[in-house]
Amino acid sequence: MTDPLPVLADSVRLDEDGVHILDRRRFPFAREWVHCRTVGEVADAISGMVTQSSGPYFAALGAMVLAARDAAGLPAAEARVRLETAAEQIIATRKTNNHLRKAVTCVLDAVDGASGDELVKAAEEGARHGDERYRARCRALAGHAAELLPGAGVVLTHCWADLYLVELVLAARRARKSLAFVCTETRPYLQGARLTAATLAEMDVDTTLITDGMGAAELAAGRIDALVTAADRVTMDGHVVNKIGTLGLAVAASAFDVPFHALVQAPDQATATGADVPIEYRDGAEVLTVLGQPTTSGRIRGRYPAFDVTPPRFVTTVVTDRGPFTPDRLGEYYAEGEPNQ
Missing domain, CATH: 3.40.50.10470 (Translation initiation factor eif-2b; domain 2)
Incomplete structure (x- = not known):
């Protein structure tokens, strides 16, 4: 039997309706989740210190999936531009820590050349891989x-x-x-x-x-x-x-x-x-x-x-x-x- 992980080890969750981020500005006195429906809202949460430490890495993975969902109806080239724009927006939120760049790169590499439903599936797979790889490291x-x-x-x-x-x-x-x-x-x-x-x-x-x-x-x-x-x-x-x-x-x-x-x-x-x-x-x-x-x-x-x-x-x-x-x-x-x- 393994010990359960503490709360902050799982403080970012990607769902069908967006990215949910535990508000570290309020923790441990309250356990409130900020619901981010767009890349911009995730970026605001990162820059506004809603999430800190390892949290921004996982938030960035989730943001890139949101970007892929938003770009799914575009041709592959336009979708790629949309995702790269989202990546730069996320990276700019906390410029000193380079984990954000690693997170968005995981997803960008996974979606190379994809469009439509395949774009979203590839982004979700890239985010999963980034999550698992980060935890293993x-x-x-x-x-x-x-x-x-x-x-x-x-x-x-x-x-x-x-x-x-x-x-x-x-x-x-x-x-x-x-x-x-x-x-x-x-x-x-x-x-x-x-x-x-x-x-x-x-x-x-x-x-x-x-x-x-x-x-x-x-x-x-x-x-x-x-x-x-x-x-x-x-x-x-x-x-x-x-x-x-x-x-x-x-x-x-x-x-x-x-x-x-x-x-x-x-x-x-x-x-x-x-x-x-x-x-x-x-x-x-x-x-x-x-x-x-x-x-x-x-x-x-x-x-x-x-x-x-x-x-x-x-x-x-x-x-x-x-x-x-x-x-x-x-x-x-x-x-x-x-x-x-």
């Missing part, structure tokens, strides 16, 4: 990551939920390892508190929440055995792009001789270095509130880069679905060729 990288962790210890993490995290916990359990987690709250959306910590607690993991400013002190006190995060993108020279705040934790971990393991399915072969990654800046006003409540007086500006870039000298290991690599050896990942999406 998550399981693979989590197994490799679990091997790097102690038999019993404490993991400090920052802003990640659903599949990478869930599969790491499951892999550690299979290996008879006993891990506790310390989660940062992750301002300004509090993803660490609302999503990461909630998911771990749902899986009966020993979980402690700290504010974003406490991580260095936890590392200095010797209470942390490893810093482990997901990565929105890893460049070929080993720069780790992830939620803002990762850089500070990585620098502190390095200072106190705590390993930092960054999890990503694959390094981005199209991105040579950190300078090549577009960093998304969100509305600075979001920094001035917490869960809709103001945290400061007026006449103050906010600044909100959603991601930061950790140089490879602060990264111990990049863990992929093909195993762990030191940042200077990421090119070896592609020795087996380009992975299937």
Whole structure:
């Protein structure tokens, strides 16, 4: 008997009437689903933070199926243009994370030359393949990551939920390892508190929440055995792009001789270095509130880069679905060729 997956591991669903997305802005206090009937509505849900972490990948798959349904009555060439336009609309919603491009490419590859009912069937098959492949790669990288962790210890993490995290916990359990987690709250959306910590607690993991400013002190006190995060993108020279705040934790971990393991399915072969990654800046006003409540007086500006870039000298290991690599050896990942999406 296998353990049921936590809620966030299955938070996007494609039905005949559209794409249903669990609203992570409200979770865990409410479990509300946003119904998206069009590609534009899915794009708005992604850019509006209705879905985060792995969620946008699955939402993108669903959006491409909606695009195929909409284009089914067009000639093949026109249908292809319609789908490519939808793909670019989805990719533009969160430009730092390259998983969206991978998701839409799965469907575009599957529908090449198709039209009519065959277009829709091919899109649905491409989306299914993308879903299954993504989950399989998550399981693979989590197994490799679990091997790097102690038999019993404490993991400090920052802003990640659903599949990478869930599969790491499951892999550690299979290996008879006993891990506790310390989660940062992750301002300004509090993803660490609302999503990461909630998911771990749902899986009966020993979980402690700290504010974003406490991580260095936890590392200095010797209470942390490893810093482990997901990565929105890893460049070929080993720069780790992830939620803002990762850089500070990585620098502190390095200072106190705590390993930092960054999890990503694959390094981005199209991105040579950190300078090549577009960093998304969100509305600075979001920094001035917490869960809709103001945290400061007026006449103050906010600044909100959603991601930061950790140089490879602060990264111990990049863990992929093909195993762990030191940042200077990421090119070896592609020795087996380009992975299937």
